[in-house]
Amino acid sequence: AQISNxxxxxxxxxxxxxxxxxxxxxxxxxxxxGARIITRAEGCWLTDSEGNRILDGMAGLWCVNxxxxxxxxxxxxxxxxxxxxxxxxxxxxxxAPAIQxxxxxxxxxxxxxxxxxFAGSGSEANDTNLRMVRTYWELKGQPARKAVISRWNAYHGxxxxxxxxxxxxGMHAQGGMPIPDIHHIxxxxxxxxxxxxxxxxxxxxxxxxxxxxxxxxxxxxVAAFIAEPLQGAGGVIVPPESYWPEVMRIVREYGILLIxxxxxxxxxxxxxxxxxxxxxxxxxxxxxxxxxxxGYLPIGGSIVxxxxxxxxxxxxxxxxxxxxxxxxxxxxxxxxxxxLDEEGIITRVREEIGPYLKEKFESLTEHPMVGEASIVxxxxxxxxxxxxxxxxxxxxxxxxIGLMTRERCFANNLVMRHVGDRMIISPPLVISKDEVxxxxxxxxxxxxxxx
Ligand code: PLP
Numbered sequence: 058a059q060i061s062n063x064x065x066x067x068x069x070x071x072x073x074x075x076x077x078x079x080x081x082x083x084x085x086x087x088x089x090x091g092a093r094i095i096t097r098a099e100g101c102w103l104t105d106s107e108g109n110r111i112l113d114g115m116a117g118l119w120c121v122n123x124x125x126x127x128x129x130x131x132x133x134x135x136x137x138x139x140x141x142x143x144x145x146x147x148x149x150x151x152x153a154p155a156i157q158x159x160x161x162x163x164x165x166x167x168x169x170x171x172x173x174x175f176a177g178s179g180s181e182a183n184d185t186n187l188r189m190v191r192t193y194w195e196l197k198g199q200p201a202r203k204a205v206i207s208r209w210n211a212y213h214g215x216x217x218x219x220x221x222x223x224x225x226x227g228m229h230a231q232g233g234m235p236i237p238d239i240h241h242i243x244x245x246x247x248x249x250x251x252x253x254x255x256x257x258x259x260x261x262x263x264x265x266x267x268x269x270x271x272x273x274x275x276x277x278x279v280a281a282f283i284a285e286p287l288q289g290a291g292g293v294i295v296p297p298e299s300y301w302p303e304v305m306r307i308v309r310e311y312g313i314l315l316i317x318x319x320x321x322x323x324x325x326x327x328x329x330x331x332x333x334x335x336x337x338x339x340x341x342x343x344x345x346x347x348x349x350x351x352g353y354l355p356i357g358g359s360i361v362x363x364x365x366x367x368x369x370x371x372x373x374x375x376x377x378x379x380x381x382x383x384x385x386x387x388x389x390x391x392x393x394x395x396x397l398d399e400e401g402i403i404t405r406v407r408e409e410i411g412p413y414l415k416e417k418f419e420s421l422t423e424h425p426m427v428g429e430a431s432i433v434x435x436x437x438x439x440x441x442x443x444x445x446x447x448x449x450x451x452x453x454x455x456x457x458i459g460l461m462t463r464e465r466c467f468a469n470n471l472v473m474r475h476v477g478d479r480m481i482i483s484p485p486l487v488i489s490k491d492e493v494x495x496x497x498x499x500x501x502x503x504x505x506x507x508x
Contacts, residue, residue: 066106069094080215098125099327100353101485101492102473103472111470114482114496119289119321119436120352124485130389130396137388146175146382155382159393165330165394175358175382179320179346180214182357183283186342187218188376189359189369190281190314196368198443201279202313203238204258206270210244212290212343213283213318221281224291240274242266244288245296246430248440248448260297268307281341282315286332289321292479293438295431299416301336311502314341314365320357324348325397327434328407335433341365352395354388402486406434413490417497418482426458426506435486440506441478453479458507465503473500 060066064072067266070091079087094106101124103111108318116122123130137154144152159173174189176182187205194202207213209224220228221235229235243250243263251259271279282304288294317340322332326348329335333343344364361369380386397403405411411434418437428442441458442449445466451458459475464472467479474481484496 066090069106070089076208080507083147086347089431095377097317100124100126106447109470111472112475112484112496112499114466114471114484114500116483117352117487118347119326119483120347122324122326122348122486123351123393123402124487125506126394127351127353129392130351132389133388134354134385137385141384144384145379147377148505152382152384152392153174153383154387157159158382158387158394162358166343166360167331167334169444170340170343170360172235172361172364173358174361175335175378175387176346177355177378177380177383177386178214178357179318180216180219180357181378182320182344182346182359183213183219183222184216185359185376186281186283186316186344189342189361189365189374190316190444192372192374193314193365193368194280200275200280204240204274204279205238206240206242206274206279206282208244208268208284209241210291211245211283211285211288211318212296213285214226214320234380236498239490240270242270244291244294245300246288246292246294248298248431251448251449256297257299260299261303264307266302267304268311271307271311271313276311276313276379279311279313281316282308283316283318286322286336286338286431287327287436288388289436289483291474292476293431293436293483295433298334299340304336307377313482316340316342318344319320320344320346321348321436321483324351324394325403325406326436326483328403328411330403332433347459349393350386350390353393354383354389356383356390365430397486406486408487410486410493411435414484414493416495421497421500421504424501426508431481435482435488436483438476438479438481441480462503462507465506466500469499469506470501471496471499471503474504 073092074088095103096106097104101113103113103450146155162173163171191203207222211224213219213222221239222315224241245263247256247259317333319331323345343360350356415432418432421427421439422430426441428440428445430439456477459478463475
């Protein structure tokens with residue numbers, strides 16, 4: 058049944074601007090233009106309060122992997138709500154949804170990542186990781202190992218801990234981040250920062266920055282390196298092929314822990330269960346959230362190696378969230394994993410819809426304003442440039458062309474996101490070939506209009 062809006066759109070927008078503080082949004086812009094009110098969604102399509110149908114090229118915030126309107130997830134939530142809407146997993150209690158979800162994740166995760174600490178979100182999970190790796194080294198008798206190395210332009214969340222791990226300078230400028238003992242190295246973004254180096258040379262150079270940073274800090278002081286297999290919110294940056302093998306060599310040689318932040322890359326987005334598998338990474342910890350429940354309910358966590366779980370289990374880890382392993386969210390996540398598996402959705406990403414999207418998405422480089430297209434599985438970005446040969450940036454107006462293109466997309470009923478001069482897609486994994494064609498046609502038209 059159609060759920061009608063409780064109030065006319067203009068009234069909702071006025072109340073929204075008056076009372077609702079939005080994440081990552083300029084308050085004045087919100088008041089002036091009014092937010093677009095989304096009322097319902099089905100498959101890959103959103104409907105707004107004016108009745109427009111909008112193609113969601115971002116799967117919400119990179120999370121609605123199964124698409125909208127899956128009744129099985131609603132039913133799983135409803136069943137669990139009536140049986141046991143809440144109980145905690147502190148102080149020697151547990152419940153079937155959290156247990157079964159942890160066991161299923163242990164099956165799916167690569168290597169000996171067999172233990173799960175649940176959180177409510179990716180930010181919380183990365184805060185857990187920060188405390189867990191330092192606690193691990195303390196319990197191992199190496200309390201000096203506190204430093205965590207991350208990368209500029211990484212995104213690991215918005216809490217003080219996870220925002221410090223992230224490398225977003227605009228976030229660090231507000232509210233006292235980064236906290237001590239977190240260090241950043243440069244990102245492997247060849248298009249923007251590679252200069253005259255070949256991608257392979259540049260990838261190696263950026264990986265070796267990790268080694269230089271470890272030596273500068275003293276290896277005996279370094280706890281972990283954290284990175285997204287592919288940077289998402291930083292602009293879908295696909296590292297050169299030389300990058301990850303060299304990073305793996307370095308973390309192993311110096312014996313530091315590797316945290317792969319799989320919040321976006323996990324649960325099929327890159328064509329495998331985890332981005333680490335696609336990129337040949339063997340982490341000690343993986344951060345998960347978003348696609349774990351296809352965003353239907355908030356849930357995240359850390360999947361950790363047997364060795365870390367054993368060491369942490371030798372003490373009481375004074376850490377946890379009320380909603381760690383929330384039974385309703387866990388039940389929905391389990392059902393989400395079942396559907397991803399039984400409907401062959403991840404195989405389809407790898408073998409069918411992913412390659413189709415890649416071919417169509419790369420055709421955008423024929424547009425005069427598009428310099429390169431980077432895409433792995435169902436996450437991709439294009440770089441906007443006034444001069445393809447020089448890989449030039451739009452001068453003096455960094456991000457403006459991206460913003461304009463994003464606004465044209467939205468006016469053309471397509472959600473695409475921009476980061477600086479890069480335009481991003483991350484659609485639901487269930488998108489059809491026809492819908493991919495619509496996405497590309499609308500993106501092209503919007504690029505034309507923004508040029
Ligand atoms: N890590 C990565 C790689 C992310 O992309 C995000 C969110 O976009 C987070 C962590 C933070 O997750 P959350 O917003 O659920 O706290």
